Amino acid sequence: MTNFPTLTWPEADGPQSARWRSEAAVPPAKRVVIADDRTTADAAYRLACEGTALLWRGDFQNARQLLQAMTRRLERKPRKQVGETPLDAFNLHRQAQSQRARTLGMLLIPLEGDYTIPLRRAPNVQQACEEVYGPAGQEPSVVSLRELLGLIGAHEWRKKGVEIPVLQERIHPYYGVFSPVRGEYVDLVARTPLPSVEKAFDIGVGTGVLSAVLAKRGVKRIVATDQDPRALACAKENLTRLGYDSQVELIAADLFPEGRAPLVVCNPPWVPARPASPIENAVYDYESRMLLGFLNGLGAHLSPGGEGWLILSDFAEHLGMRTRDWLLAAIDNAGLIVAGREDIKPRHPKAADADDPLHAARAAEVTSLWRLKAKRAATKP
Missing domain, CATH: 3.40.50.150 (Vaccinia Virus protein VP39)
Structure with missing residues (x-):
């Protein structure tokens, strides 16, 4: 894995690492905690805002609901006042998009080497991952749920046209x-x-x-x-x-x-x-x-x-x-x-x-x- 960025997180038997995937070239988080179905949206949102990533171990569909709840909390924040010029508005808009991507990108999902997701009620994302990441049969990896959902959406657009x-x-x-x-x-x-x-x-x-x-x-x-x-x-x-x-x-x-x-x-x-x-x-x-x-x-x-x-x-x-x-x-x-x-x-x-x-x-x-x-x-x- 030395040729790729790696994500490291704590486990009971010592630190563990896996390949980090990010098509947006986002570096792996330096602080990672384990999260599961007991993790509240408020706690997840607070950790994400602080720059701490959450590696999900619970039900996949619950992770999607958690991401939606985090999104709602992000949207509750008052918008910065639009600048005096259109360029100010554009720069503020991009800053908001960047902050949104950074915060919501902190919820992470594990992938096996064959691109299966080792979580309950997880969808089959193998073809979507192969279209972007290349052939399966590689080492296990970790990806943000937000990027993974983007891959799934792109796969559907690719099929539908x-x-x-x-x-x-x-x-x-x-x-x-x-x-x-x-x-x-x-x-x-x-x-x-x-x-x-x-x-x-x-x-x-x-x-x-x-x-x-x-x-x-x-x-x-x-x-x-x-x-x-x-x-x-x-x-x-x-x-x-x-x-x-x-x-x-x-x-x-x-x-x-x-x-x-x-x-x-x-x-x-x-x-x-x-x-x-x-x-x-x-x-x-x-x-x-x-x-x-x-x-x-x-x-x-x-x-x-x-x-x-x-x-x-x-x-x-x-x-x-x-x-x-x-x-x-x-x-x-x-x-x-x-x-x-x-x-x-x-x-x-x-x-x-x-x-x-x-x-x-x-x-x-x-x-x-x-x-x-x-x-x-x-x-x-």
Whole structure:
């Protein structure tokens, strides 16, 4: 177990250890106590707030009820006053999310080497764990109940899939791969006129949904990239099931593949904030690394007269995290011009939730597909 983080806890016959699992890269707790069906919600919540983890030895369903009770206690705490600016509200919201994850992540569940849970009334989570942690047959481990429930939920989403109306099919997301539940950006790619049907690059393929839309629209050859092995596996499975695997070549790469294409599509994370964990890389683009990388490399990968499609929400602008002038300057500095833009309003429930701390920014949000061309190519007679 020396290659992995370990969790240590006290037992009657001396300290015991097991492999610690955390897809969010949370370090193992330094203080651990044994908890069971006699542990009250008040006691569990107090210990969790103090940074003491509870390794559960009771009934699994009782552990779920305890987690729900701890959640209710957390929600009773008065919210901090929303800051004067949207950015203050965003920072307070992230702080609250971080505290919530840290506190509720203190209730721990043991896993055997085959991913069975050695507790009464425990569900079968073997397939859900194998999809995220890899093949069974490893050493026993410990995971937070909150993460385990996330794995179970992701497994159900993977089985059920997300309906994509423009494809008339479902896309099945993997755990940690950005799910296309917000379909407006997919609609933009489906309706914007194609500059060519010969070839396209899909930068940051994710689930493969945009490659599938381009293939359905008749693009003959698509080269799709991602640096996340889980995303590449997810895209491969989706594209194969949809029958587009012969049109789409998947490549492990940071941004661009070699060569040029008349169409290069990229949907980077929309918020330029630091991810709090590895699985947040699909949501947060720290210092706009992917956005700037795409813009600055686009000209060298566009065929003469070709278009780069940047799909980006202005949510960060409404939060005060960047300005429209900054974006336009970044486009100009990359040697690009804006040939056109398609806009769409979000349809997700939070956009209409007045109780959401970020409601003002969500209500004003617009998602855009920016059609970009290289300056030199655009000015040729």
